Amino acid sequence: MRQAQVYRWQIPLDAGVVLRERRLKTRDGLFVHLQENGREGWGEIAPLPGFSLETLDEVQPLVVAWARGWRSGASLPLPAPSSAAFGLSCALAELHDELPASADYRAAMLCTGDPDELFAALAALPGEKLAKVKVGLYEAVRDGMVVNLLLESIPDLQLRLDANRAWTPLKAQQFAKYVNPHFRSRIAFLEEPCKQRADSLAFALQTGITIAWDESLRDADFTFEPQPGVGAVIIKPTLTGSLQKVQQQVAAAKALGLTVVISSSIESSLGLTQLARIAAWLTPGTVPGLDTLQLMKCQLIRRWPESDLPCLQSDRLEPLL
Numbered sequence: 001m002r003q004a005q006v007y008r009w010q011i012p013l014d015a016g017v018v019l020r021e022r023r024l025k026t027r028d029g030l031f032v033h034l035q036e037n038g039r040e041g042w043g044e045i046a047p048l049p050g051f052s053l054e055t056l057d058e059v060q061p062l063v064v065a066w067a068r069g070w071r072s073g074a075s076l077p078l079p080a081p082s083s084a085a086f087g088l089s090c091a092l093a094e095l096h097d098e099l100p101a102s103a104d105y106r107a108a109m110l111c112t113g114d115p116d117e118l119f120a121a122l123a124a125l126p127g128e129k130l131a132k133v134k135v136g137l138y139e140a141v142r143d144g145m146v147v148n149l150l151l152e153s154i155p156d157l158q159l160r161l162d163a164n165r166a167w168t169p170l171k172a173q174q175f176a177k178y179v180n181p182h183f184r185s186r187i188a189f190l191e192e193p194c195k196q197r198a199d200s201l202a203f204a205l206q207t208g209i210t211i212a213w214d215e216s217l218r219d220a221d222f223t224f225e226p227q228p229g230v231g232a233v234i235i236k237p238t239l240t241g242s243l244q245k246v247q248q249q250v251a252a253a254k255a256l257g258l259t260v261v262i263s264s265s266i267e268s269s270l271g272l273t274q275l276a277r278i279a280a281w282l283t284p285g286t287v288p289g290l291d292t293l294q295l296m297k298c299q300l301i302r303r304w305p306e307s308d309l310p311c312l313q314s315d316r317l318e319p320l321l
Contacts, residue, residue: 003035004071006064007317011268012297020050027266027296028056030063031317034070034091042301043091044238044271047083051239051265054081063088064320071321082241089243090274099243103276104284105305107291108132108160111150122154129157130188130287135175136166144178151183160261160289162191165215169199176207184209189232189259192216204229212261217249224252232259234289237275239265250282263289269299269311 010028017024029046045063047054062079066088069076078085093099109131111118122131133150135143151157167175172193179187189212194200197216204211205228212232216222218239233253237246253260262279264272272290279288293304299311 001036002071002073004067004321005033005314006060006067006320007031007033007314008060008320009268009300009317011300013266014295014297017266017295019048022050024049024266027268029268029271030056030060030087030320031270031301031314032063032067032088032091033314034067034095036095039095039097041091041093041095042270042274043087043089043094044267044274045083045087046238046265046267046271047081048238048265051236052081052083054083059084060320067321078242083238085242086237086240086246087271093243094274099274099277100281101277102280103273104280104288105276105290106287108287108289110134110291110294111159118150119153122150122157128287129154130160131157132160132162132289132291134164135161135190136163140167140171140175141178144175147175147187148179148183151186152180158186158188160188160191162214163193165192165195167193167195169194169203172199172203173206176203176209179209181208191234201227201229212259214263224249224256226256230258232261234261234263236263236265237278238267238271243278246278247282259286261286261289264292266292266295268296268301269293269304269307269309270301272304273302 008030010026012026013024029044032043034041045059047056059081063084066076066079078088111131111133187209189210191212191214193203200211210231211229212234214234235249240246250260260283262275262283264275272293275290293307299309303311
């Protein structure tokens with residue numbers, strides 16, 4: 001006999017979370033909980049405001065209708081919105097034991113705050129020294145100077161940079177001007193430096209700085225093809241679609257020799273632990289981008305290892321079925 005429940009949840013966020021010039025005070029989403037023959041599966045559906053094409057209010061009736069149909073024994077296609085397709089496919093994968101349990105909980109250290117404390121923390125990192133810097137929030141020249149200082153001060157440091165398409169070609173060049181050419185090979189990649197893909201490709205060829213596609217993967221005209229200067233893709237499953245579509249994108253990128261990074265869309269701890277499992281399964285050996293739990297005030301259903309945030313269970317959530 002099948003059982004299904006859909007829950008709605010809301011988590012307060014730190015006051016400083018700004019997405020595309022919009023301050024996000026809470027993270028809202030749905031959980032679906034499927035049970036059949038003594039097995040269970042959970043999935044998270046959490047459209048990311050400003051990035052997802054769908055809203056939570058739009059997907060909620062679709063998810064509830066799907067769960068009702070599944071509970072009655074129907075075999076239904078996944079809803080079209082990416083967040084719904086991903087979350088429901090994860091619940092089914094857990095239910096059918098198709099999502100491996102092993103997980104990769106590593107994270108690239110996010111470089112923010114006091115420089116002296118930052119240098120000490122980076123120097124103390126064991127093994128591979130990998131960190132991430134958000135660029136494009138301030139002046140491009142300042143970003144270039146900060147990145148150069150980090151690479152100069154810590155000779156074995158590798159950096160991932162994310163610009164979120166913030167720069168014009170001129171500002172991108174201003175950034176590169178302040179990064180010593182001898183250090184640029186230690187920039188693992190720079191995500192989406194410019195608004196236009198052609199400008200980003202030109203930047204990579206002119207500067208020798210490897211770029212990565214993130215937002216571009218969701219452009220209607222994007223195709224996986226060899227492109228000089230492109231070394232990585234950032235896959236955000238909540239914005240991508242079903243688990244099967246995520247697998248297809250990973251395979252297409254790997255066929256081109258690209259590094260594939262599984263990255264979060266500010267999911268809850270439940271969603272993040274599933275992404276860690278997906279990363280260990282589909283991109284073993286590559287540190288995923290799952291460092292967003294620090295933005296939240298609590299965890300839900302499943303704990304992230306070593307996090308001391310309180311973890312709320314389903315009795316604290318709003319049931320919709």
